[in-house]
Amino acid sequence: MDDTIHAGTDTDSRYVVATYRLRDRADTLEARAEGIAIGLTIGTWTDLPNARKAQVAAHCGRVEGIRVIDEAAPGGVIAEIDIAYPVANLDTTFASLLTTVFGKLSMDGEIRLQRLHLPEDLERAYPGPKFGVSGVRERFGVYGRPLVMSIFKACAGLTLDELVDQFGEQAAGGVDLVKDDEIFFSEVHASAAERVVAYREKAREVAAQTGRETAYAVNLTGPVHQLRDKAKRLAELGAGALLVNVVAYGFDVLADLARDPDISVPILAHPAVSGALYGSPNYGIAADIVLGQLMRLAGADMGIFPSMYGSVTLGGEATEQLLAHLRKDGVHRKVLPAPSAGIYPGLVPQLYRDFGIDLILNAGGGIHGHPGGASMGGQAFFDAISAVQQGQSLQAAAVDKPALAAAIAKWGARA
Amino acid sequence: MDDTIHAGTDTDSRYVVATYRLRDRADTLEARAEGIAIGLTIGTWTDLPNARKAQVAAHCGRVEGIRVIDEAAPGGVIAEIDIAYPVANLDTTFASLLTTVFGKLSMDGEIRLQRLHLPEDLERAYPGPKFGVSGVRERFGVYGRPLVMSIFKACAGLTLDELVDQFGEQAAGGVDLVKDDEIFFSEVHASAAERVVAYREKAREVAAQTGRETAYAVNLTGPVHQLRDKAKRLAELGAGALLVNVVAYGFDVLADLARDPDISVPILAHPAVSGALYGSPNYGIAADIVLGQLMRLAGADMGIFPSMYGSVTLGGEATEQLLAHLRKDGVHRKVLPAPSAGIYPGLVPQLYRDFGIDLILNAGGGIHGHPGGASMGGQAFFDAISAVQQGQSLQAAAVDKPALAAAIAKWGARA
Numbered sequence: 072m073d074d075t076i077h078a079g080t081d082t083d084s085r086y087v088v089a090t091y092r093l094r095d096r097a098d099t100l101e102a103r104a105e106g107i108a109i110g111l112t113i114g115t116w117t118d119l120p121n122a123r124k125a126q127v128a129a130h131c132g133r134v135e136g137i138r139v140i141d142e143a144a145p146g147g148v149i150a151e152i153d154i155a156y157p158v159a160n161l162d163t164t165f166a167s168l169l170t171t172v173f174g175k176l177s178m179d180g181e182i183r184l185q186r187l188h189l190p191e192d193l194e195r196a197y198p199g200p201k202f203g204v205s206g207v208r209e210r211f212g213v214y215g216r217p218l219v220m221s222i223f224k225a226c227a228g229l230t231l232d233e234l235v236d237q238f239g240e241q242a243a244g245g246v247d248l249v250k251d252d253e254i255f256f257s258e259v260h261a262s263a264a265e266r267v268v269a270y271r272e273k274a275r276e277v278a279a280q281t282g283r284e285t286a287y288a289v290n291l292t293g294p295v296h297q298l299r300d301k302a303k304r305l306a307e308l309g310a311g312a313l314l315v316n317v318v319a320y321g322f323d324v325l326a327d328l329a330r331d332p333d334i335s336v337p338i339l340a341h342p343a344v345s346g347a348l349y350g351s352p353n354y355g356i357a358a359d360i361v362l363g364q365l366m367r368l369a370g371a372d373m374g375i376f377p378s379m380y381g382s383v384t385l386g387g388e389a390t391e392q393l394l395a396h397l398r399k400d401g402v403h404r405k406v407l408p409a410p411s412a413g414i415y416p417g418l419v420p421q422l423y424r425d426f427g428i429d430l431i432l433n434a435g436g437g438i439h440g441h442p443g444g445a446s447m448g449g450q451a452f453f454d455a456i457s458a459v460q461q462g463q464s465l466q467a468a469a470v471d472k473p474a475l476a477a478a479i480a481k482w483g484a485r486a
Numbered sequence: 487m488d489d490t491i492h493a494g495t496d497t498d499s500r501y502v503v504a505t506y507r508l509r510d511r512a513d514t515l516e517a518r519a520e521g522i523a524i525g526l527t528i529g530t531w532t533d534l535p536n537a538r539k540a541q542v543a544a545h546c547g548r549v550e551g552i553r554v555i556d557e558a559a560p561g562g563v564i565a566e567i568d569i570a571y572p573v574a575n576l577d578t579t580f581a582s583l584l585t586t587v588f589g590k591l592s593m594d595g596e597i598r599l600q601r602l603h604l605p606e607d608l609e610r611a612y613p614g615p616k617f618g619v620s621g622v623r624e625r626f627g628v629y630g631r632p633l634v635m636s637i638f639k640a641c642a643g644l645t646l647d648e649l650v651d652q653f654g655e656q657a658a659g660g661v662d663l664v665k666d667d668e669i670f671f672s673e674v675h676a677s678a679a680e681r682v683v684a685y686r687e688k689a690r691e692v693a694a695q696t697g698r699e700t701a702y703a704v705n706l707t708g709p710v711h712q713l714r715d716k717a718k719r720l721a722e723l724g725a726g727a728l729l730v731n732v733v734a735y736g737f738d739v740l741a742d743l744a745r746d747p748d749i750s751v752p753i754l755a756h757p758a759v760s761g762a763l764y765g766s767p768n769y770g771i772a773a774d775i776v777l778g779q780l781m782r783l784a785g786a787d788m789g790i791f792p793s794m795y796g797s798v799t800l801g802g803e804a805t806e807q808l809l810a811h812l813r814k815d816g817v818h819r820k821v822l823p824a825p826s827a828g829i830y831p832g833l834v835p836q837l838y839r840d841f842g843i844d845l846i847l848n849a850g851g852g853i854h855g856h857p858g859g860a861s862m863g864g865q866a867f868f869d870a871i872s873a874v875q876q877g878q879s880l881q882a883a884a885v886d887k888p889a890l891a892a893a894i895a896k897w898g899a900r901a
Contacts, residue, residue: 225545294741321739343590348770354770
């Protein structure tokens with residue numbers, strides 16, 4: 072291959088660099104990498120006349136690195152390869168990004184997209200979070216501590232009154248946000264708009280007692296072309312946040328919402344269906360790209376992902392990389408992580424150590440399963456938070472905090 | 487569990503039935519299945535008071551089947567389980583369907599969505615193809631034979647004049663459709679609208695010689711909220727079809743296009759990124775669901791998928807199931823299959839046997855790589871088609887058909 076198309080530096084702002092893990096024959100690995108770099112950008116290189124080479128060089132991919140990771144079956148290897156794709160080949164959609172770096176290639180045998188490096192100019196072309204960590208804090212008036220979010224129990228079939236009761240119980244515990252069940256699509260008993268209005272009324276009623284008005288993250292559902300208007304309407308009616316099943320809809324659908332300046336509430340990204348992309352270690356797209364990097368670029372203000380405390384975890388390294396994507400300094404606002412599954416009050420000191428305070432404590436069973444009910448469940452989280460903030464052990468704090476004491480009795484506590 | 491929620495028959499129109507292949511412990515398999523059926527619909531059952539059971543029974547999932555496929559590590563099994571989810575829990579989006587049947591569950595260890603059965607009423611709520619096989623034939627005036635589609639070579643960096651030349655060469659071979667490269671997003675030299683106009687002019691110029699006007703399948707790109715208007719504009723300007731990277735955008739984005747009555751051209755669905763979902767045999771979603779079943783529901787008129795003749799194939803069984811999804815009698819129009827990669831003129835008799843005539847012969851290298859150029863490459867396909875239609879062997883036909891003879895000399899022929 073001509074040297075000219077290898078020009079550029081490691082931080083060349085004209086290229087997106089994708090790293091793949093793949094299985095191939097040892098003796099054809101280099102040719103495979105070249106084939107990807109050229110075949111998936113300008114098609115051919117060596118056969119081109121010189122004038123044409125000069126013309127299309129800026130659109131040609133290039134091999135940035137080839138590393139053999141492991142021997143496989145006789146003559147085979149597991150390898151990582153880095154391919155640089157010109158930004159000039161892209162527009163500013165996820166469809167173009169994903170189709171370019173993992174379109175045909177995703178169908179080409181055992182191969183996994185492991186890392187993706189976007190130059191800052193391209194990152195800037197994506198919307199990113201409208202609120203981010205500081206905007207979410209401002210919106211909900213929560214400073215100096217993690218947010219506490221409670222998850223609705225299954226809602227299908229319940230009347231609006233029953234739903235309002237469930238909301239009210241959770242709000243009574245003082246939680247900052249109550250999140251819809253992401254599988255709640257049925258609007259037979261109450262539309263999303265009706266829920267937003269009724270829950271808000273209830274939130275104000277509870278706030279008259281507690282002094283804290285709990286917000287509602289409503290599941291944004293329906294046909295794609297109606298989502299922007301629906302989001303605006305729900306925001307006007309008083310929704311605290313929009314829950315979006317981002318992977319099920321597509322990242323460009325979230326980006327469309329985030330780009331709309333008239334949608335004035337934070338977006339809570341749910342990871343539903345993402346396991347279909349990241350589950351296998353040998354195929355698909357790494358979890359930190361899907362739930363970290365792309366979510367932030369697309370505009371999630373808060374991002375849910377499987378915690379390392381539940382029965383199914385992403386693993387330590389993937390979780391660290393995911394967090395880095397949500398939080399590293401960059402062109403976009405930072406995302407509030409909401410590690411989910413297996414979260415209970417006794418885990419709060421551990422959560423502080425693992426995540427710091429810019430965090431959402433997101434609990435379902437860990438709130439509803441409290442022996443004193445959901446209200447006590449929420450209270451127990453706040454008891455635990457204030458203990459940690461004051462440098463007290465949970466056990467010591469529990470002495471005069473019955474909600475926390477009951478939670479520790481049921482679920483235990485990590486020091 | 488109470489029997490009442492097991493009521494219903496195999497063809498119960500109130501349920502979507504999903505079949506999963508998973509790895510689990512043998513002794514907890516039943517509990518796992520129950521946990522999915524209940525946990526992912528109404529949350530709990532046994533703890534509910536009777537009045538509440540009656541109220542939510544219609545929203546409760548149920549286990550339809552459990553089959554152990556294989557022994558795994560000591561105490562473990564590979565199993566298939568069938569779970570029925572009430573249609574009452576869904577709206578008519580793919581986001582709701584996928585989140586319901588493979589939302590959280592996709593993140594729950596080694597599990598793959600293998601089959602999906604939708605009752606007809608629910609299928610009817612999705613748009614399906616606007617044109618389908620007969621509509622596409624009518625639109626392009628092609629009857630009694632497969633359609634022939636040629637694929638643009640890499641386009642990035644080429645001027646409009648060069649692109650028009652490439653289109654013209656392909657059109658001169660008489661192909662019915664020329665398809666954009668699905669990675670063509672750059673509009674520096676020519677916008678999609680400019681290409682549609684310029685190619686149409688060229689197509690008419692060529693048609694004055696050949697009598698056949700070649701259509702252009704233009705890559706539909708850009709932000710989601712602009713796609714409907716862009717699609718209408720491109721159709722008005724004379725686009726023959728819209729190429730859509732469906733998986734990269736999301737199935738609901740395609741459904742939105744298909745539901746719009748004012749978008750008056752067929753949709754050609756590209757499988758880019760789909761391998762990230764179906765690649766692994768143990769995770770993700772089966773290829774026939776992604777590229778067959780969901781594509782048809784969402785409104786693809788023509789569906790591209792990896793052929794069994796290329797280097798990467800889906801396998802015989804998956805291909806058969808995929809085809810069944812595209813073609814079986816049902817509530818929606820049928821989809822024209824476009825098996826791709828490894829298609830050359832000498833394969834036409836085999837393609838007739840494997841697919842019949844309701845098929846798109848979709849070739850890139852098998853047209854551009856013809857020793858006489860792309861025009862001869864297209865001609866060679868038509869030579870092969872007329873040979874098969876007349877019951878002639880390709881070898882016999884090639885005697886007085888130089889385009890076919892050259893193709894056979896280069897790529898060979900299957901009897």
